[in-house]
Amino acid sequence: MKFALFSLLMNIPNAVSGETLTTQQKFENVLKQAVLAEELGLDAYGVGERHGAPFLSSSPPIVLTAIAARTSRIRLLTTVTVLSVLDPVRVAEDYATLDHLSGGRIELIIGKGNDPRHYPLFGITEEEQWESLAERYALLKRLWNEENVTWQGRYRTPLDDVTTQPRPFQKPIPVWHGSASSTLSTELAAKYGEPIFSSNTFHPQAKYKALIDHYRERLAYYGHDSQNAIVGSGFGSLYLANTTEEAIKRYRPYYDAFHATTASRINNTPFKDLEDNIKNGPVLIGSPENVIEKIMNYHAAYGHQVVSISVDGLTEAEQREQVERFATEVVPVLRREIPSKVWGSNKLPSLQQGVFTVS
Secondary structure, three states, X not given: OEXXXXXXXXXXXXXXXXXXXXHHXXXXXXXXXXXXXXXXXXXXXXXXXXXXXXXXXXXXHHHHHHHHHHOOOOEEEEEEEEHHHOOHHHHHHHHHHHHHHOOOOEEEEEEOOOOOOHHHHHOOOHHHHHHHHHHHHHHXXXXXXXXXXXXXXXXXXXXXXXXXXXXXXXXXXXXXXXXXXXXXHHHHHHHHOOOEEEOOOOOOHHHHHHHHHHHHHHHXXXXXXXXXXXXXXXXEEEEEOOOHHHHHHHHHHHHHHHHOOHHHHOOOOOOOOHHHHHHHOOOEEEOHHXXXXXXXXXXXXXXXXXXXXXOOOOOHHHHHHHHHHHHHHHHXXXXXXXXXXXXXXXXXXXXXXXXXXXX
8 A cells, every 4th residue: 555645734723732823834834744754655745725714725736846846756646636627728837847847756636626615716617617627637638648739618718739838757647536526526537547536534435435436337338447446545634642542632622623614614524523533434543553444444445555644733743743653653554464556666557448557
């Protein structure tokens, strides 16, 4: 199994100390997280995209470029790129540039996002999000894979004989499809024979398993080998302690603080409290042994090869403590128990017509 640390750059007062980071301090904190993740041998670092408080992650390519300058090995992910509202020409240019500056370490996870505040900012309605995502992704693929592109669609002005610059360093830049709520995203991933990354954050396992099962079924429909499907899974928050009781006690203020925000209420999670989420949901709160057992349980359902976690909201000292404990007490066991074809020799396998090729 492979492991990614990620951040949405959520910046709220610390639930225990009351400390509030300045915007600049929060950006510096995320850069430190990424460097720590590389030092501890994790495989990837991800930056999400949101367009409203309390998140500062409106410009992932800029943040990831700063991370690229401070690291040398770790894969750089977008978790996710909200392609349903973005201009594919701009996306093609920005991420091809970052691809070169990082030495070919960038991978996009595309999606429509789960925060409806971005739709009016970029001039589309929430009802258009899936059609917009499909159209924009088809164009992005052409811009990266072809030169002299002529195109016409609904969500941007026509293009005539356009070749975006720079051309990507990786051929192609790997793309995952974010999966959270609809079979339309898993359908799009299956159509292209590309990996999915389940958000696996706000709901019980059965909801996300149904989407992953649909993805595998549709892979076979489109002529790909579903047995070799590539799946990643988020788990959201992490808090490890010597016992589960201690972890719950220490993490509860952070859980309550985030779930009091407007951004949290948008997610419509069915869990009534932290204990319910630990028992029936994906949060990784407990002893290392309990966390390993939970990830193994989810792997039996999902068959995923990548796990992503977040330590946003904690103090910097706790962030370091949690990432270090995860890297030393959880990661080695799961690496040994669950093999992964992802990022072998720092490359992501991709599935095309039933055969793995190396991107």
